[in-house]
Amino acid sequence: MALFNPLDHPICFSRPLRVASTASARFWMEHIPFGMFLVDVLRPRVLVELGTFSGVSFCAFCQAVKELGAGTRCYAVDTWKGDPHNGYYGPEVLSDLKSHHDPLYGGFSRLIQSTFDEAVSHFADGSIDLLHIDGFHVYEAVRHDFETWLPKVSDRGVVLFHDINVHEIDFGVWKLWEELKQRYPHFEAMWGQGLGVLAVGKQQPDLLGSLCNSSDGELTAVRDFFRQLGLRLELARERDELTVRLQERSDVIGSFKQSVPMRFFYVWTREGLGGVARRAIGKLSAIRRQLSFGRHRRSGRANRRMNVRPIAFYLPQFHPIPENDSWWGEGFTEWTNVSRSTPLFSGHYQPHVPAELGFYDLRLAEMRQAQADLAREYGIYGFCYYSYWFNGKRLLSRPFDEVLASGKPDFPFCLCWANENWTRVWNGLEKDILIEQSYSEEDDRQHIRWLANAFRDKRYIKVGDRPLFLVYRASSIPDPVKTTSIWRDEARKLGFKELYLCRVESFAQEREPPACLGFDASVEFQPDWSSLPTLTKPLRRGRVWQRLIRSGLLSKAYQQNDVYSYKHVANLMRHRDEPPYKRFPCVTPGWDNTPRRKHGAIVLRGSTPKLYQRWLEATLARFEPYGPGEDLVFINAWNEWGEGNHLEPDKRWGRAYLEATRRALCGK
Structure with a gap:
């Protein structure tokens, strides 16, 4: 390829004046140096961006135009109302963008609040030299945008497509890109979310033509150069965030130093030395709370004292999806199972009816915010969302996708890959597979590339600087050592130093030391039902009970299901031996999956908040963190209503289990 000398294009070293403030906006940060480089190489007369959101990419283009003196006319087209991928928002996003854009670039750039189809008529055919398409990402929408705007592109025109690496949910940019690159010269920026450069015009600068026509081997150094520049910007953004936080803490100290002498003198004149002492203790406690520093603000009285991070498993199956409609009936959610449950024997607590949060729908952002607020109030550090990945297809993904795209709620999270086949086991038909897990090297790479989108989020839970990722059934992976090795290699290529991988001890097969499978640690899963038969016996089993059942004096539920004493199980788990490897502990407020199963359920009878x-x-008393950041304790679960283990308030207990959580964390 033609010699590429970065010093000929110093614009690519410029630091952007507008940086990302949300997760979805940050996905463009790593492409800013390359985007500015394109402006320098192309020197477009007209630049149009379709889909601008908070303006990270568009303002970078405008900044390059201004610093280069390129004379480009720039236009951003967006409704600024949102879409299913980015989430929906109000006028504050456009207002914030205008406050930055207009004073700096208003002389040559314009923000057009319109649909793409409405705006296209305002541009003459063959007038646009650089078109960036970054709107709604489903295949049909992206193809429509490209075909509608293609006549407007000039004979020296270039079209950019963002997110060509994203294969999850219904993103379809990658599919259109695979079609278009067969027809046009192109260059692929394969780091991050991926940026496709399509040279649709016949007249292109020599350097761009060389980029579009060179082999992958020849382009390795160029891609690595721009990838490292993009990573530098993201690290600089994180550094600036930390600097601001440190300054805030310094301001607190300064204010404290200035105000304390006169304030305590005033107290002394009115309340004496005893009053001064009381006020001093109160002030020191307040300053300690304000100075507590971490990646996420710890809140609530519970977290102020603890040296662990409690993480609650989180089920996303509280919204309808087409697959569940087909398999279980239209409108099916977890509430379907919960609402039709009935007591099976005397004293059996069913159904569990939600209290203040109600029978919620996780498609509602305000409901997800209410959950996070409640969890934070009672000392929960973060949620561990179950993730359902089937060889590139994801199910029950909307709640997490909207959390990721919107940046809300501002509450820590991590992911657990629930890598099981979906079957009709609830109906006793475990061999009737609805959707099957399959494994391959290519899927391992595709999976970790998608996960990287979540790992980059500032809310993502890390051990040190290593993103925490759990696998529910590691032993089901054909070659877990190879899979984890691929994940780590790909993660390093994507800019992560290392991952922190945990195997969940969900079944009897998951007892091998995690290092033997390529994992860093294990996570205990409670109840540990695979150990129960060897430690204790189900209630009301034996000849006498069978006779009572046959005579109709006792419910058959005790024979058709395994019913254990919660008190006895909890006591056994509290005293069992620790393994000779790293294992993060877990507790559960209860377990009763009779709403899901007609028979063969497990019930822990007699759970109370006190137990x-x-x-x-x-x-907590037994657990000692293994090292910095290795301070995790898991609770199963936040909202497993269909399995009777939830911290969320119900009609019977209200917030009692949350209160018990906070008391335990506080050491009270």
């Missing part, structure tokens, strides 16, 4: 609190207290 749960004792179990959690004993677990």
Whole structure:
């Protein structure tokens, strides 16, 4: 290829004046140096961006135009109302963009609040030299945008497509890109979310023509150069965030130093030395709270004292999806199972009816915010969302996707890959597979590339600087050592130093030391039902009970299901031996999956907030973090209503289990 000398294009070293403030906006940060380089190489007369959101990419283009003196006319087209991928938002996004854009670039750039189809008539055919398409990402929408705007592109025109690496949910840019690159010269910026450069015009600068026609081997150094520049910008953004936080803490200290002498003198004149002492203790406690520093602000009285991070497993199956409609009936959600449950024996607590949060729908952002607010109030550090990945197809993904795209709620999270086949096991038909897990090297790479989108989010839970990722059934992976090795290699290529991989001890097969499978640690799963038969016996089993059942004096539920004493199980788990490897502990407020299963369910009978609190207290007393950041304790679960284990308030107990959680964390 033609010699590429970065010093000929110093614009690519410029630091952008507008940086990302949300997760979805940050996805463009890593492409800014390359985008500015394109402006320098192309020197477009007219630049149009379709889909601008907060303006990270568009303002970078405008900044390059201004610093280069390129004389380009720039136009951003967007409704600024949002879409299903970015989430929906109000006028504040456009208002914030205008406050930055207009003073700097208003002389040559314009923000057009319109649909793409409405705006296209304002541009003459053959007038646009650089078109960036970054709107709604489903295949049909992206193809429509390209075909509608293609006549407007000049004979020296270039079209950019963002997110060519994203294969999850219904993103379809990658599919259109695969079609178009067969017809036009092109260049692929394969780092991050991916940026496709399509040279649709016949007249292109020599350097761009060389980029579009060179082999991948010849382009390795160029891609690495721009990838490293993009990573530098993201690291600089994180550094600036930390600097601001440190300054805020310094301001607190300064204010404290200035105000304390006169304030305490005033107290002394009115309340004496005893009053001064009381006020001093109160002030020191307040300053300690304000100075507590971490990647996420810890809140609530519970977290102020603890040296662990409690993480609650989180089920996203509280919204309808087409697959569940087909398999289980239209409108099916987890609430379907919960609402039709009935008691199976005397004293059996069913159904579990939600209290203040109600029978919620996780498609509602305000509901997800309410959950996070409640969890934070009672000392939960973060949620571990179950993720359902089937060889590139994702199910029950909308709640997490909207959390990721919107940046809300501002509450820590991590992911657990629930890598099981979906079957009709609830109906006793485990061999009737609805959707099957399959494994391959290519899928391992595709999976970790998608996961990287979540790992980059500032809310993502890390061990040190290593993103935490759990696998529910690691032993089901044909070659887990090879898979974890691929994940780590790909993660390093994507800019991560290392991953922190945990295997969940969900079944009896998951007892091998995690290092043997390529994992860093294990996560205990409670109840540990695979150990129960060897430690204790189900209630009301044996000849006497069978006779009572046959005579109709006892419910058959005790024979058709395994019913254990919660108190006895909790006591056994509190005292069992620790393994000779790293394992993060777990407790559960209860378990009863009879809403999901007609028979063969497991029930922990007799759970109370007091018994749960004792179990959690004993677990915390035994657990010593293994090292910096290795301070994780798991709770199963936040909202597993169909399995009777939830911290969310119900009609019977209200917030009692949350209160018990906070008391245990506080050491009270």
